[in-house]
Amino acid sequence: MIKLENVKKVFPSKNGNVTAVNNVNLHVKKGEIHGVIGYSGAGKSTLIRLINLLEKPDSGKVLINGTDLTTLSPENLRQTRQKVGMIFQHFNLMKTATVYDNVAIPLKLLGYDKQEVEKRVEKYLKIVELSDKHHSYPSQLSGGQKQRVAIARALSQEPDVLLSDEATSALDPETTNSILDLLLKINKELGITILLITHEMSVIQKICDYVYVLEKGEIIEQGSSIDLFTNPDRPTTKKFLDTISQRKLSTSLVDQLKLEGTVTRLTFIGENTGQPLLAHVSQKFGVVPNILTANIMELKNGIIGNLVVHLVGEQDKISASLQFLNDQGVRTEEVEGE
Structure with missing residues (x-):
């Protein structure tokens, strides 16, 4: 479903080139939830932006459903991106638009007729449990509700893949759990493949089938969640596990x-x-x-x-x-x- 092959991204800076992502390989199978965990500056955000080519890699292949996005024309890339939904840490909602319009506007821009727009908005607001918030504005919503609107907007284009860029890091623990439960529901009921990035091991613990540990732009360890939680190898992985399970005695x-x-x-x-x-x-x-x-x-x-x-x-x-x-x-x- 999602495949990266030797993907590399380098950014120029005043002090020389900075390698944000270095020869990364990963493979997310259809219907699974994979997580990429790393500290700030590890290259997580760059990595997830490479998957839908918001950032173009300097080398390597980015494949969605077997199609290498780096070889597509601008028009074909736009069409392919419609099958890749994305949710963000800070929601990215239009403050002057209602909940209904925040979900509907992207569909209108894509040329869907009024009946189809209404059908999809109704369907996905129901899935995220916000059917009663059609006429509310973002300022009237809690952080968790705003994220649910953003998820409904991403789902409205009926993607095959959902990318999550630190989608719960601005939320309190209880709200985080409710959003993670929603992502599990979406994965199970809609069959959508999910790739998320996070710095919170509790997120990995709750919903991921497979985990990649990113450090300085490189994947230093990977494995099924159970393997990684029971038999971590690298110090960085062990430090992350320390945040949810005491591994040392003072x-x-x-x-x-x-x-x-x-x-x-x-x-x-x-x-x-x-x-x-x-x-x-x-x-x-x-x-x-x-x-x-x-x-x-x-x-x-x-x-x-x-x-x-x-x-x-x-x-x-x-x-x-x-x-x-x-x-x-x-x-x-x-x-x-x-």
Whole structure:
């Protein structure tokens, strides 16, 4: 559905050229939700603008449904863009237009007749649950409602692909969740493929099937959400995970508890999250697990449980207990103090 092949974008500056996107490859299959996460300056916004050629790459291919957009004439590119919807962080609504007109104006500009415009506006305002806001103006709406209008506007052209440029970063957590639920609904019920960029790991956690970690314009790590959440490799990925799941213990806590021996993070996936494996460890090996932190994360396609435990006992029995947990599908990793 969406495919980037060795895409590169360089911007000139007073201090020399800046490579914003460097030889990026990604492939979003039809009907999936993929996320690109990175810190400010990583190249996320440039990357997403390359997908609909709001920015033209210096090299590489940008393919939508197998068509390389970089080879299209201006007219054919305009037609192809109609199948690529986009929503933005700051909504980009016309302040002097009603909700109805904000959704309708792009359709009118594309030449749709009045009946078709009314049909589509009604349909997509209903999908975003704003049927009662036809005559309201953006100033009368909450941030979440404004974003829903922007989503309805993007959907009104009935795209195959929806691009999201930090669409929830200006919203409070509760509103963010409601918008993410809406995107999940759109993906499931309308079958629209979604690619989003974000700096919030909680967004990735809730709706993404697959994740790319972007740093200095390059994809440094990628994988399914479950793989990335359970087995991150790069420091940047681990830092993002720290924002939603404690992966380190502070030195003060270690000193306060006078911990000696083995402190381990246990990652339980799927069915293992409900199994009393630590009780088995205690009974089978005589090792006493002291739970220091614990949480459960619900991803789009699975559940992950994280425990940080201090294992007390003889070292050979601790090693045997960790091997037992590994054999049961539990990932174990030594936890470092900060």
